[in-house]
Amino acid sequence: MSDADRHAGMVIVGAGECGTRAALALREAGYAGPVTLLGAEVHVPYERPPLSKDAILAEVPAPKPIGGAERLAEAGIAFRPGVAVEAIDRAGWSLALSDGSRLAYDRLLLATGARPRPLPVPGADGPNVAMLRGLEDAARIRAALGPGRRLAVIGGGFIGLELAASARKLGTDVTLIEALPRLLSRGVPEEVAALVAARHASEGVRLIFGARILGITPEGVALDGGIDVPADLVLVGIGAVPETALAAAAGLAVDNGIVVDDRLATSDPSIFAAGDCAAFLHPGYGRRIRLESWRSAQEQGTLAAKNMLGAGEAVSAVPWFWSDQYDLTLQIAGLAEGAVTTVRRPVGEGFVLFHLDPDGRLLAASGVGPGNVIAKDIRLAEMLIARGACPDPEALATVANLKKLLAA
Numbered sequence: 191m192s193d194a195d196r197h198a199g200m201v202i203v204g205a206g207e208c209g210t211r212a213a214l215a216l217r218e219a220g221y222a223g224p225v226t227l228l229g230a231e232v233h234v235p236y237e238r239p240p241l242s243k244d245a246i247l248a249e250v251p252a253p254k255p256i257g258g259a260e261r262l263a264e265a266g267i268a269f270r271p272g273v274a275v276e277a278i279d280r281a282g283w284s285l286a287l288s289d290g291s292r293l294a295y296d297r298l299l300l301a302t303g304a305r306p307r308p309l310p311v312p313g314a315d316g317p318n319v320a321m322l323r324g325l326e327d328a329a330r331i332r333a334a335l336g337p338g339r340r341l342a343v344i345g346g347g348f349i350g351l352e353l354a355a356s357a358r359k360l361g362t363d364v365t366l367i368e369a370l371p372r373l374l375s376r377g378v379p380e381e382v383a384a385l386v387a388a389r390h391a392s393e394g395v396r397l398i399f400g401a402r403i404l405g406i407t408p409e410g411v412a413l414d415g416g417i418d419v420p421a422d423l424v425l426v427g428i429g430a431v432p433e434t435a436l437a438a439a440a441g442l443a444v445d446n447g448i449v450v451d452d453r454l455a456t457s458d459p460s461i462f463a464a465g466d467c468a469a470f471l472h473p474g475y476g477r478r479i480r481l482e483s484w485r486s487a488q489e490q491g492t493l494a495a496k497n498m499l500g501a502g503e504a505v506s507a508v509p510w511f512w513s514d515q516y517d518l519t520l521q522i523a524g525l526a527e528g529a530v531t532t533v534r535r536p537v538g539e540g541f542v543l544f545h546l547d548p549d550g551r552l553l554a555a556s557g558v559g560p561g562n563v564i565a566k567d568i569r570l571a572e573m574l575i576a577r578g579a580c581p582d583p584e585a586l587a588t589v590a591n592l593k594k595l596l597a598a
Contacts, residue, residue, distance in 0.1 A: 216498070
């Protein structure tokens with residue numbers, strides 16, 4: 191590294207939740223050197239979860255800023271919107287940017303996020319097909335919604351369900367198509383998914399399960415068995431693919447994400463990766479995982495900033511997910527893989543399921559109910575998971591206040 195590069199400072203690629211949080215965290219940790227935040231979009235950094243919910247219910251979707259331009263400026267962060275990174279020169283400690291310039295770095299954070307997974311059927315690139323990633327996508331989808339409009343949603347995961355709920359609130363006719371036998375097959379217990387499905391059906395959403403899609407036409411979606419689903423707009427929400435091309439081209443390891451250790455460092459000690467794009471080693475689960483989660487992006491952004499400054503802290507946060515649909519809130523803490531026992535706890539008009547491993551250790555908790563009825567119990571379960579607790583199953587189901595189990 192040349193003397194000039196030694197003062198290049200910290201560079202963050204990706205101005206989403208993770209990258210922006212990391213930039214601010216560098217300042218909060220006392221770092222006084224240069225901080226540059228690069229965003230491929232022209233907008234000030236904004237939160238993406240509202241795009242499928244509150245933002246899309248507005249006549250014109252508006253972004254919910256992360257900090258805002260004034261806060262970034264006050265923190266002395268050089269925010270460069272509309273600038274993409276074309277290549278990483280690891281030997282030269284620099285980036286080639288889309289505006290033709292080069293930018294040197296001392297430490298680099300890749301927070302490139304994920305993109306919607308494409309649907310491999312004929313017509314999936316047609317003008318009546320949309321996917322949701324950014325503000326422009328939300329504006330296009332919003333313009334197609336309303337009374338008398340028909341929306342076909344392909345995919346029964348969080349994004350598809352949240353958009354289906356928003357579309358129904360706007361009076362849109364909605365059909366949701368899922369290839370598997372039920373909704374939310376990845377990481378959500380069947381009992382929780384069944385309640386969510388019933389809620390959508392009660393709102394008038396037509397649910398089609400076990401569907402094989404033959405193609406998308408200007409009239410809608412063609413399914414196996416001669417079934418046609420008429421639609422003015424077809425929304426594809428079948429998961430996300432981590433943005434790893436930049437890292438792979440630079441010779442960094444990639445395996446369902448940019449491979450990092452438990453400190454979010456790649457094999458290059460000057461480069462870190464965090465957020466939706468990172469496959470990180472989680473000591474609590476003894477393996478690499480990749481999370482697509484708003485809170486995880488925040489937490490990893492903060493941790494990456496600390497470790498770029500040499501803190502050497504390992505990932506410790508319990509994975510946490512949430513989704514709002516109609517009046518329902520769904521929350522999950524932990525990962526239930528390896529669980530052999532499930533304990534059900536009624537909570538008001540909702541319930542929480544606790545998932546324990548063969549040794550009785552609490553691995554995860556999944557809850558659903560109206561409003562915030564389950565939030566307290568999920569938070570306490572998260573704390574139990576973080577402690578590696580082995581709570582009494584009967585107490586999980588019946589004790590009035592889970593705080594008692596924390597004291598045990």
